[in-house]
Amino acid sequence: MKTAIYVFLVLVLLPLGASAEEAPAIDTGDTAWVLVSTAFVLLMTAPGLALFYSGLVRRKNVLSTIMQSFAALSIVSIQWVLWGYSLAFGPDSWGLIGGLELIGLKGVGPEPGGYAATIPHQAFMLFQMMFAVITVAIITGAIAERMKFSAFIAFAVLWTTFVYDPLAHWVWGGGWIGKMGALDFAGGTVVHISSGVAALAAALVTGRRRGYGTDLMLPHNLPLTLIGAGLLWFGWFGFNAGSALGANGLAATAFMVTNTAAAAAALSWTAVEWLHRGKPTLLGLASGIVAGLVAITPAAGFVGPVSSILLGLAAGAVCYFAVAWLKPLLGYDDSLDAFGIHGVGGVWGAVATGLFASTAVNAAGADGLFFGGAGLLWKQLVAIGASAAYAFVLTLIILKAIDWTIGLRVADEDEVQGLDITQHSESGYSL
Amino acid sequence: MKKVEAIIKPFKLDDVKKALGDIHIEGMTVSEVKGFGRQKGHSEFYRGAEYTLDFLPKVKVEVVTTDELTPKVVEAIMAAAKTGKIGDGKIFISPIEDGVRIRTGERGSDAL
Numbered sequence: 413m414k415t416a417i418y419v420f421l422v423l424v425l426l427p428l429g430a431s432a433e434e435a436p437a438i439d440t441g442d443t444a445w446v447l448v449s450t451a452f453v454l455l456m457t458a459p460g461l462a463l464f465y466s467g468l469v470r471r472k473n474v475l476s477t478i479m480q481s482f483a484a485l486s487i488v489s490i491q492w493v494l495w496g497y498s499l500a501f502g503p504d505s506w507g508l509i510g511g512l513e514l515i516g517l518k519g520v521g522p523e524p525g526g527y528a529a530t531i532p533h534q535a536f537m538l539f540q541m542m543f544a545v546i547t548v549a550i551i552t553g554a555i556a557e558r559m560k561f562s563a564f565i566a567f568a569v570l571w572t573t574f575v576y577d578p579l580a581h582w583v584w585g586g587g588w589i590g591k592m593g594a595l596d597f598a599g600g601t602v603v604h605i606s607s608g609v610a611a612l613a614a615a616l617v618t619g620r621r622r623g624y625g626t627d628l629m630l631p632h633n634l635p636l637t638l639i640g641a642g643l644l645w646f647g648w649f650g651f652n653a654g655s656a657l658g659a660n661g662l663a664a665t666a667f668m669v670t671n672t673a674a675a676a677a678a679l680s681w682t683a684v685e686w687l688h689r690g691k692p693t694l695l696g697l698a699s700g701i702v703a704g705l706v707a708i709t710p711a712a713g714f715v716g717p718v719s720s721i722l723l724g725l726a727a728g729a730v731c732y733f734a735v736a737w738l739k740p741l742l743g744y745d746d747s748l749d750a751f752g753i754h755g756v757g758g759v760w761g762a763v764a765t766g767l768f769a770s771t772a773v774n775a776a777g778a779d780g781l782f783f784g785g786a787g788l789l790w791k792q793l794v795a796i797g798a799s800a801a802y803a804f805v806l807t808l809i810i811l812k813a814i815d816w817t818i819g820l821r822v823a824d825e826d827e828v829q830g831l832d833i834t835q836h837s838e839s840g841y842s843l
Numbered sequence: 844m845k846k847v848e849a850i851i852k853p854f855k856l857d858d859v860k861k862a863l864g865d866i867h868i869e870g871m872t873v874s875e876v877k878g879f880g881r882q883k884g885h886s887e888f889y890r891g892a893e894y895t896l897d898f899l900p901k902v903k904v905e906v907v908t909t910d911e912l913t914p915k916v917v918e919a920i921m922a923a924a925k926t927g928k929i930g931d932g933k934i935f936i937s938p939i940e941d942g943v944r945i946r947t948g949e950r951g952s953d954a955l
Contacts, residue, residue, distance in 0.1 A: 628894055628896065630887065630889060630894060631889060685888075685891055688891060689888045689891060689893070691888060693889070695889055695890060696890065732890075732891060735890045735891060736891025736892060737891070740892065749890060
């Protein structure tokens with residue numbers, strides 16, 4: 413009887429299976445994972461990054477800092493639907509920019525698009541949207557406590573359009589960096605180098621906060637920062653493992669090295685600070701976590717577990733010295749260390765991808781210098797140099813243009829009183 | 844009447860409260876304050892940068908009492924708040940002209 417049932421099932425199911433293989437089908441597992449990852453990455457910005465940053469500012473600016481991240485989410489979500497996605501992922505022109513064919517998401521439907529065969533084109537578009545959102549939100553760390561909210565709105569629209577969208581196209585949208593063979597699994601170049609370098613430009617153009625170097629500017633609520641760091645770590649699994657664009661082994665690999673590198677960098681930052689300043693600090697641990705997550709981002713789908721430990725250990729130490737030594741040496745007020753952690757950590761991650769990548773981990777990748785491939789590191793350096801230079805120059809131009817028209821900074825008096833009251837007529841804490 | 848103002852180390856507040864209760868002092872006002880004396884401030888480190896904070900957290904205890912009880916109050920606070928280390932704080936004594944219990948309108952030491 414049992415045998416008869418099996419035979420019946422095989423006869424009925426075989427033709428179904430065969431026909432399913434022929435059509436380019438949406439995989440439910442892949443789709444579920446990418447949609448969930450999209451929500452994870454949203455959580456990184458709001459409230460993850462918002463809380464991370466807000467704890468580091470003075471109490472009079474807690475709301476305005478949070479507001480910048482949430483505004484970035486709202487603004488870029490609309491920009492991406494209207495024209496951002498098309499500029500980044502529309503049909504390629506000269507390897508530099510996407511066409512306008514997908515404006516208003518025309519033709520971006522529930523069927524698979526050209527970038528991921530097993531998930532709806534809309535799911536891919538949404539996942540990428542959240543990357544565009546967090547990138548401009550990261551930059552707010554450099555201009556915290558002094559930029560006009562109206563200036564930030566203009567900046568978010570212009571920067572995403574003229575910096576993020578082209579860079580995303582260069583690397584992932586069929587542009588020249590991707591074609592050259594440089595590797596960026598989840599956005600080390602597109603997200604972290606671009607935002608980090610833009611942050612440096614923004615700190616330089618906007619200028620230091622009033623009283624920088626003389627007044628005490630201490631984090632007003634480190635528990636908020638730690639909640640933010642925890643949400644970032646959690647959300648980063650969507651960021652990196654979701655970048656596999658499928659529920660598969662590659663996603664698991666990316667997940668594993670993401671966690672490992674974050675842990676290693678948390679330990680190394682804390683250890684270096686302990687040796688340098690005599691105490692292990694909670695803020696140091698949190699900063700190390702983010703530095704490690706940033707650095708593993710481009711390498712996530714290409715490196716093995718031991719490589720990720722080495723990559724993370726170096727990330728914590730390198731970013732610590734960028735923040736504790738380089739910043740005071742050069743004197744710029746990158747208030748919350750967006751350049752020191754995302755810029756420097758992003759560059760190290762892109763270099764490390766050129767060192768530690770291995771085709772044994774991902775056959776679609778390449779071998780780095782330590783695994784017998786010399787060419788990759790050179791391509792990585794070209795990608796770093798080009799994207800950093802582009803982001804730096806364009807950010808300078810955009811901010812100068814805003815400064816000359818509506819003005820970048822709040823009035824001196826408003827800065828002293830705090831942005832929460834003067835920009836938004838609200839206070840984070842009563843009494 | 845006298846007002847005794849004692850600025851003490853925060854962790855000594857419970858000991859001081861108990862010592863004053865033992866000599867039947869029935870009211871006091873306590874506030875969290877910041878300041879510095881010979882102990883000076885302290886350093887904090889954020890992302891490897893050193894910040895010097897001039898003001899240390901202290902607790903101020905205010906007791907208004909009769910002239911006769913004042914020496915006992917000062918002694919009790921001294922005994923309870925002393926650690927022997929720098930930063931134990933100070934006690935200030937000043938005359939009080941009058942006092943009023945709001946509920947009954949009693950004046951002077953009757954209001955205590």
